[in-house]
Amino acid sequence: MDGFSDLRFFSLLIREGSLAAAAQQMGVTPPAVSRRLSLLERRLGVRLLQRTTRRIHLTPEGEAYLLDGARILADLEALERSISGTRATARGPLSIACTLGFGRQRLAPALSAFARAYPEVQVQLQLTDRPVNLVEQGFDAVVRFGALPDSALTARLLLPNRRVLCAAPSYLNAHGEPRQPADLQAHRCIVIRESDETYGSWRLSRRTRQGLSEHNIKVNGVMSTNDGAAALAWALDGHGILQRSLWDVAAPLAAGALREVLPQWQLPAADIYLVHATRSEMSARIRALTGFLGDWFAQRPEPDMAPA
Numbered sequence: 001m002d003g004f005s006d007l008r009f010f011s012l013l014i015r016e017g018s019l020a021a022a023a024q025q026m027g028v029t030p031p032a033v034s035r036r037l038s039l040l041e042r043r044l045g046v047r048l049l050q051r052t053t054r055r056i057h058l059t060p061e062g063e064a065y066l067l068d069g070a071r072i073l074a075d076l077e078a079l080e081r082s083i084s085g086t087r088a089t090a091r092g093p094l095s096i097a098c099t100l101g102f103g104r105q106r107l108a109p110a111l112s113a114f115a116r117a118y119p120e121v122q123v124q125l126q127l128t129d130r131p132v133n134l135v136e137q138g139f140d141a142v143v144r145f146g147a148l149p150d151s152a153l154t155a156r157l158l159l160p161n162r163r164v165l166c167a168a169p170s171y172l173n174a175h176g177e178p179r180q181p182a183d184l185q186a187h188r189c190i191v192i193r194e195s196d197e198t199y200g201s202w203r204l205s206r207r208t209r210q211g212l213s214e215h216n217i218k219v220n221g222v223m224s225t226n227d228g229a230a231a232l233a234w235a236l237d238g239h240g241i242l243q244r245s246l247w248d249v250a251a252p253l254a255a256g257a258l259r260e261v262l263p264q265w266q267l268p269a270a271d272i273y274l275v276h277a278t279r280s281e282m283s284a285r286i287r288a289l290t291g292f293l294g295d296w297f298a299q300r301p302e303p304d305m306a307p308a
Contacts, residue, residue, distance in 0.1 A: 007065075009036060010040065010069065011069065011073070011138070012026070013037065014056075015139070019037070019051070019056070037049065046059070047062075049062050063135055063136070066135060067135060067277060071277075074283055077283065077284070089120060089284060090120065090288035091120035091121060092122065093121075093122045093140075094121050094285045094289060095126070096123070096124065096126070096141045096143065097125075097126045097128060097132040097142045098126075098128075099127070099145070100128070100129055100228065101227070101229060101248060103125065104127065106159075106297075110293055110297070114292050114293070118285075121288070126139075129227065140276060140286060141276040142274075142276075143158070143274055144275050145161060145271070146271070148275060153276065153277060153278060154277070154278045155275045156293075159247070159272040159297050160269065161245050161246070161247065161269055161272050162269055163244065163246065163268070163269065164244065164246055164261075165184075165202075165241055165242070165261040165265075165267070166242055166244065166249055166253060167235060167258065167259060168236055168238040168258055169256070169259055170238040171188075172259060175188070177261065178261060182215065182217065185219065185220065187219070187240065187241050188239065188240035188241070189243075190223050190231050190235055190239060191219065191221030191231075192224070192225060192228055192231050193225065200224075202216075202219055203268055204267060205266050222239075222240065232252075235258060274289070274290060276290070
């Protein structure tokens with residue numbers, strides 16, 4: 001096999017996540033995939049993967065081969081496009097990871113429209129409550145919340161993501177309404193277990209004439225979950241105060257099913273980005289996805305929570 005073919009094979013193997021899945025995608029047997037991987041590692045003289053019966057893990061050499069290989073394949077595609085003088089058509093598999101709530105409510109409808117606009121792209125969406133390593137898990141793109149920590153990746157802002165505190169009127173009528181951040185410690189709070197945040201700690205800030213006032217409150221999380229939909233249902237049922245993204249609670253706030261709590265205080269934003277390998281913007285699929293989702297969410301900005 002030539003080097004470009006090996007790079008494409010290895011990229012597909014990582015994207016599929018197992019030898020068996022890659023074999024199914026390629027239309028061959030798992031032993032055939034294993035043999036090809038062994039031949040590739042023997043040719044390079046390094047081990048690219050640590051393999052178990054259930055999972056594969058990139059070695060440092062494998063991560064470098066995957067990342068640099070993606071750049072080489074993107075350069076090759078760009079070269080062929082410039083030589084042929086034609087615009088590359090977006091086609092082939094495109095794997096995307098996203099969180100459960102945003103993936104179901106906002107991303108899935110956008111990808112439905114994307115699939116109609118680009119029928120030759122096979123969209124593969126994985127929703128998860130676990131943190132995703134784009135390189136290690138072989139995704140083409142990840143929709144993530146918050147600033148990008150890895151400079152080897154490229155991020156495109158899809159939506160600003162403002163968070164609010166809210167509770168059902170029944171809860172606030174029964175337990176009173178907090179007036180200051182410290183009052184939250186006396187309240188029942190619903191906590192979402194998210195990988196990128198300190199569990200049960202809510203940070204609030206407000207700018208005054210004297211400067212920035214900040215409070216980090218350890219709340220009483222009597223009910224907790226890793227699922228935003230479950231947490232929202234509990235808040236609507238009057239179980240306590242919830243911290244949630246505005247896109248998720250705008251409708252019940254506007255309808256009066258929830259009321260904002262401490263509206264004069266701000267919570268840390270967690271803006272929503274589409275993230276991909278830095279040079280993969282040269283891929284026709286990634287270019288198409290980035291442009292489409294950018295336009296889609298620009299036309300559907302953060303909702304206004306004012307009552308209708």
